[in-house]
Amino acid sequence: MMLKITGVSKRFGERVAVDALDMTVAGGEVMGLIGQNGAGKTTTFRMILNFINPDSGSISWNGAPITQALKQKIGFLPEERGLYQKMTVEDQIVYFAELHGMKRADARAKLNNWLTRLEVVGKATDKVQALSKGNAQKVQFIATMIHEPEFLILDEPFTGLDPVNTELLRNEIKRIKEQGAVVIFSNHNMSDVELLSDNLTMLKNGKTVLQGGVQAIRESYGRTRIYLESDISDEELRSFAGVQSIDKEKGGRVVQVAEEAVGHEIFKRVSASGYVQAFMQAPPTLDEIFRMKVEHDHSVQSVGNKSIGGGK
DSSP, X not given: OEEEEEEEEEEETTEEXXXXXXXXXXXXXXXXXXXXXXXXXXXXXHHHTTSSOOSEEEEEETTEEOOHHHHTTEEEEOSSOOOOTTSBHHHHHHHHHHHTTOOHXXXXXXXXXXXXXXXXXXXXXXXXXXSOHHHHHHHHHHHHHTTOOXXXXXXXXXXXXXXXXXXXXXXXXXXXXHTTOEEEEEOSOHHHHHHHOSEEEEEETTEEEEEEEHHHHXXXXXXXXXXXXXXXXXXXXXXXXXXXXEEEETTEEEEEESSHHHHHHHHHHHTTTSOOSEEEEEOOOHHHHHHHHHHTOOSOEEOOOTTSOOOO
């Protein structure tokens, strides 16, 4: 299974929402689609689902256009949740399952297992309006997943959920990925994106500014992030050429350096006594890279990966 997006663009009046997007996602892979509000993520989802048509370019599934029959095999969780408040949980899930070609009896048979797995507080016979916001969100997730989609699109799936419930949903996404599904999801929490994604595409004002494997992207910036717990003063740290910033984090400090070799010099200094409380030199986090791209870096960066189309 494979989704392929080639040179897709969409304009609304004078505003370019998506500009020459290339993206390929194979079965068993998770693509994280990130960017600020208005970057073009939701427009991309709507074009994939044929809710709107691209002005140029093509979108294909296994080399052919996405048909209505294929759309029954897609699970889509929109950012704007759409449950019917006065329906029961069971009627809601069965209704959505039937829209995807699933038999009513099969949906009912699977529902209680899903409610248990996601620890939904409530019964299948409860009305949606009686559920808490978090439980209603889990019910909508079940409606997206119950037909075991081959292709899953998730727009901000973890919004408003606590870490425990986020982990429950994340595990279900990993499970369906392991079954070979194609998964694309957007999220504003870069930690969630890093934990779940194999590959990454970042949009900025409709343009692809970052694309590739998550770890390959991080490594491409070099090991310029140091987490340090030491008695060395900020003043002495700043005396090393190439130290760009020092920030407090947890019980220590994060030191950003211009190049990896600077970290080697700092390590020599803090380990001179033979004991180091904590020292870790790593690539920038995805959150830090995201902020760099948003605030300062306008260049296009495509990190080689056989499953990723070149960004434009």
